[in-house]
Amino acid sequence: MAQVEQFQYDNAIVRKFAYATMVFGAVGILVGLLAALQLVFPALNFATAETTFGRIRPLHTNAAIFAFVGNGIFMGVYYSLQRLLKTNMYSKFLNEFHFWGWQAIILAAAITLPLGLTSSHEYAELEWPIDLAIAAVWVAFGVNMFGTILKRRENHLYVAIWFYIATWVTVTVLHIGNNLEIPVSMWKSYPVFAGVQDALIQWWYGHNAVAFFLTTPYLGLMYYFLPKAANRPVYSYQLSIIHFWALIFIYIWAGPHHLLYTSLPDWAQSLGTVFSIMLIAPSWGGMLNGLLTLRGAWDRVRQDPILKFMVVAVTAYGMATFEGPMLSIKSVNAISHFTDWTVGHVHIGTLGWNGFLTFGVLYWLIPRIFQTQLYSQKLANAHFWIGTLGIMFYSIPLYWAGWTQSLMWKQFTPDGFLQYGNFLETVTQIIPMYALRAVGGTLYVGGYFVMLYNLVKTIKSGTFQAYEAAEAPARVATAGAHKGEHWHRWIERRPVQLLIGSTIAILIGGMVEIFPMVMIGDQVPKIESVKPYTALELQGRDLYIREGCISCHTQMVRPFRSETERYGEYSKSGEFIYDRPFLWGSKRTGPDLHRLGNKYPDSWHYNHMLDPTSMSPGSIMPVYPWLIEDDLDNSLLPAKIAVLRTLGTPYEEGYEEEAIADAEKQAAEVAARLRKDGIEGDNLEQKEIIALIAYLQRLGTDIKPAPQAGN
Amino acid sequence: MKNKTLKALPLMLPLLLLTVAAQAQEAADGGATPYFYDNFLFWSLAALAGTVIVAAIVALFHLLNVMVKVNQIRIYQEMGLEAYEKEVQKAKEPFWDRMYKRWTDAVPVEKEQDVMLDHDYDGIKELDNSLPPWWVAMFYITIGFAVVYMTYYHFTDAGAGSAEEYEMEMERAEKAVQAYLATQANLVDETNVTALTDAAGLETGQNIFNANCAACHGMLGEGGVGPNMTDNYWIHGGDIKDIFKTVKYGVPEKGMIAWKSQLSAADMHKVSSYILTLVGTNPPNAKEPQGDLYEPQADAVEQPAADSTSTAAEPEDALGMNK
Known part of the structure; x- marks a missing residue:
């Protein structure tokens, strides 16, 4: 013993x-x-x-x-x-x-x-x-x-x-x-x-x-x-x-x-x-x-x-x-x-x-x-x-x-x-x-x-x-085993x-x-019209991530009549190939957003983010005034583009140098549309809300809105 | 006699199934009263089949009972009185108790020393009870389910995939909607719509407007994100047909939603009619006029009774022209 x-x-x-x-x-x-x-x-x-x-x-x-x-x-x-x-x-x-x-x-x-x-x-x-x-x-x-x-x-x-x-x-x-x-x-x-x-x-x-x-x-x-x-x-x-x-x-x-x-x-x-x-x-x-x-x-x-x-x-x-x-x-x-x-x-x-x-x-x-x-x-x-x-x-x-x-x-x-x-x-x-x-x-x-x-x-x-x-x-290392044990x-x-x-x-x-999904290319059928996000849209997407919109909104229209009638064509895997990270979500406290792009005017989004109840009376969505007050920080944009290209997003060589200018150009366009609808604001084009609107208007618009059976 | 009933059973069952299938066929064909429902022969056959099935079940139980007795006698002859009495005692135990014991296969608490293992972890001991048979059966059934499921949906083409399922759902819905619409007379569309004037219709129209349109066009139609509805200027035409069409198909490039998948034709009719009543109301904070001046009177004279065919060609390019 x-x-x-x-x-x-x-x-x-x-x-x-x-x-x-x-x-x-x-x-x-x-x-x-x-x-x-x-x-x-x-x-x-x-x-x-x-x-x-x-x-x-x-x-x-x-x-x-x-x-x-x-x-x-x-x-x-x-x-x-x-x-x-x-x-x-x-x-x-x-x-x-x-x-x-x-x-x-x-x-x-x-x-x-x-x-x-x-x-x-x-x-x-x-x-x-x-x-x-x-x-x-x-x-x-x-x-x-x-x-x-x-x-x-x-x-x-x-x-x-x-x-x-x-x-x-x-x-x-x-x-x-x-x-x-x-x-x-x-x-x-x-x-x-x-x-x-x-x-x-x-x-x-x-x-x-x-x-x-x-x-x-x-x-x-x-x-x-x-x-x-x-x-x-x-x-x-x-x-x-x-x-x-x-x-x-x-x-x-x-x-x-x-x-x-x-x-x-x-x-x-x-x-x-x-x-x-x-x-x-x-x-x-x-x-x-x-x-x-x-x-x-x-x-x-x-x-x-x-x-x-x-x-x-x-x-x-x-x-x-x-x-x-x-x-x-x-x-x-x-x-x-x-x-x-x-x-x-x-x-x-x-x-x-x-x-x-x-x-x-x-x-x-x-x-x-x-x-x-x-x-x-x-x-x-x-x-x-x-x-x-x-x-x-x-x-x-x-x-x-x-x-x-x-x-x-x-x-x-x-x-x-x-x-x-x-x-x-x-x-x-x-x-x-x-x-x-x-x-x-x-x-x-x-x-x-x-x-x-x-x-x-x-x-x-x-x-x-x-x-x-x-x-x-x-x-005692050997003492454990005995005959007839399990x-x-x-x-x-x-x-x-x-x-x-x-x-x-x-x-x-x-x-x-996971291996077949990652290794075999044809698991995700390519769609020609799907293009990478522009610099501004990418910024907007990162704001969407920062604000945790995913907590309440999905980006995944399922193949049900009740969803395609409400939102539009159901989501295809090929549409998400540039989505890093994916933002499908798991809970719909608010509606699905995958086909949101072009559904409302820019000004609708502006007003809605400022006070959702102004556009949707009774909405329980929070207000986001800081998006309208805070300036967008573009300083990381070149690095973001470079990292995404490394990972396989086909941004053209040298796009990181133009990215900030490109984002500013697109922001000016969005701001102009807002101004046309009577929205005033100093330096409107520099605000975060502009990037978010650009992203929301892009959502789900890469494939034609006309129904594509099957596929 | 027992043999005969057993032989008759397989014959009776398909017969029953056939009658049900025949009824379903008939109901689908014409919707007339199924032949068999009020047919004496059918009910007699059904009653007969039912009686035979019940008799067969009773007979089978009787047979089972006899077999159990025979078995007990065999035990008596082969193993003596003691084994026989034990067997009889077991048979007296209620059916559910026996089932419970068989499916849980647990050693009772009083006898747990018999299955106590020599394991001792900080005072925790372990019993060597068998896996509960019902649990094992459940495990096997779920594995069987998995095999059947994968075979049905993937190793064979029997089951529909998500996309296929969707196509089928849409087809079914389309048929159901068409069947329903066929029962509804006089559907309104942009070729035959006329402005409503009845108070009830306009009030519903107002409710629809407040719920869906006011966010962009203002509660009083004064305009906001969307254009002013109260002046005589219209971007896409100020005739009831034009308005109905704009509501129905929307102007997606300018942010106006197509409402055709959210509002019924009758509802679009009502809300379009209500919008027309807003013209000339001069609400406060009205947005500046947009689009072309539209003279309602001239148009009204031009088309006294909206009859369908003559205007049918026009809407196709009206949208572009009015821009």
Whole structure:
């Protein structure tokens, strides 16, 4: 028998991440509540660039995903990893580097996103210097985790750690893949891929950010904290094995379900559909193993708020992972996509699964590292009920809103006209639902602050144990194997092979889908009349990106009668070949803009951006007065042209030298047209609004407006 | 006897399907009352088929029961009394309980020590319960779905792609709209439109104007981004036919939207008529006149009764000429 060794669990780093989780959870949901209220009361955009919905929305998603859930992951991993491996962390320096590095990234995001510095890739909005910082910190986390695994005293890796490893490797691959970009300046870059290819890669990333940042690490946490809290054995080891490998292999393929009925080739869309359907069982494997672990403990679930939070979390996970595949069926997606149904769906996952599991872990973990009891079970129970009500009040109105709006979009009169030809009618109809959703959000926030109070009181009543003494026998490398053991035990003793195995599993799907799209030219049929953006239009496009217009407007007319009648010819993949980044969007709070060009006069846009309600009474779009006040900065234009040419946009040699003059010339033309319509203003031609109008008037005009059947 | 019913079944089913198909055919052909609905023979046949099916099901259950009994006797003969009693006990267990056990295949909590593995991770133990059979079945079914789906849409040409689906949708809609329009008499278009004068029609016209046109032409038609509607100057003609046409097809190069896909002919008729009533109202802040002076009286005399054919050739180039 090996020598029993003494060591200490490091709770100091766990406490740091726990505090960060508590703080950024509050930030994330409060910013979310602001965004929700802005949809009901547009005045809450405060007519200020930094607080306008288009910039607030990515701030909310980034804060909720990377600051709240991210810190939650690290809190849980640093606590459980040490205990599951019977060792302390590999490096105290890496602990600190990881923690402070991650918080610095969050700070950088909180500054740059409101400033409009964004790549516009959803959930990957941060610009390239921050992307590099994320890579550095993530690698530090990986080294720290693997160092810990290698010096473990436990022979076998528990299922939670398989999930941590898969998380780490997949997030690494995704982060690099989706942030291949060429810098133009410190805070501006263009992605290497354009249009359809960019879209496919973004949603390979976007979908798997949900899979490998919001799901797999949290499954790992569930596998540790749920059996601990319930004090019950895990239901089925076999189920853990099968659902782990099936989940990570299949998940990665499902990204194209975010692009159903878009210009993505049909074969890729279908792969997205069928792999989403095949995901039901592997996802439910996790839910089953969680819920069935509670067999024999259901009497305690009634009393223990921690178990209640966990049960609702796992159930929400099961619901969301069933709903997701259903939404991936094309005929269902035709109804749900671009509506609030999707928003409702993701919030079942985030508020229910991520939120409630985090709350359960916090209620369980904080009293332990502070060597005390939870301050109030009653308050925790109150939090549970307020939070559950909050989720229901949040999601049910959004489902209702999504169905209502979708049906209104698609409703025709018998003589062949759209029943609701004015898009705005379909928006004003659902504003009451938006208000109810904000009520749900308020409840959830209220419950959250009840938890904060309870936890602070708990912390104050206890004494923190930074280093917790523990002992375990040293590991004897060969002692693990024995006759008749399950075949999977072999790889559980070999972290490197486990890492390689999961890397292969997650690479296959991505490669099968992305390689043909990127390598084979005829996946995107060329259209002769599609030309690169002019210098001014390019500037306008970057303003469109800066203002986050993509948060509410799509640029993707799907091949439905209800869309071609409303917007015009459906979008073709060949139209987007110069779109870096692609701007198809994923939500239509306002109408689609892909065929906006030449639809309204320039002056309409000018007035509309200044005050949308002047052109569309009742509109909930924010006002953009700064576009009219601020001068356009053309200084980066030559560099932008040069970078885009490097990436393959056929700008003529030497165009970068003429670009500024060309932009000014086109700006003068737009300004002249505005003046003709009676719009006055000093130096009108120098204002940002001119560039934005030039871009909006270009949108979707490259192909003839006359219908082109098929193709 | 049982054999006969079983043989009859496959014969009856196609017969039933045929009758349904025949009805569908008939309904599509003429829409007259389907022959079979009030036909005595059909209902007799249907009743007979129903009875036979129910009888067959009852018979099959009876057969199943007999087989179970025979099996129990076999167990008694081969394995003795104890095994027999155990088997009988199992058969007494309610059907759903047995199904539940079979499809979950879980070791009960009381016996979980039997499947406890020697794993211990910080006090967490693991059981070796089998994969739930219903879960495995679901997994296989979804894999089957994937294979069938990809085969249907991609490995064969059976399923329609997105573009093809769109063409089909448009065709269906076109047919439905034409069928509807065929039932509507006297459609208004730019060749036969005359100005409405009834108050109800003009009021609807005003509502349409306020909702759709006022943003550019002003609430009182005084003009804004778009031209003034209240003076006698018109860029694209001031006759009701011209106005109707401008509304319908728009002037895209100048920012005027084509409303034909957003407003019905009747609605365009009403709003055009309402616009004509704005002429001469002199609202405040009126935009300066644009276009050519138009004398309404002369025109009205020229075309007393708007009859269609004579003007049909004119609209083609009217737009360009009026510019």
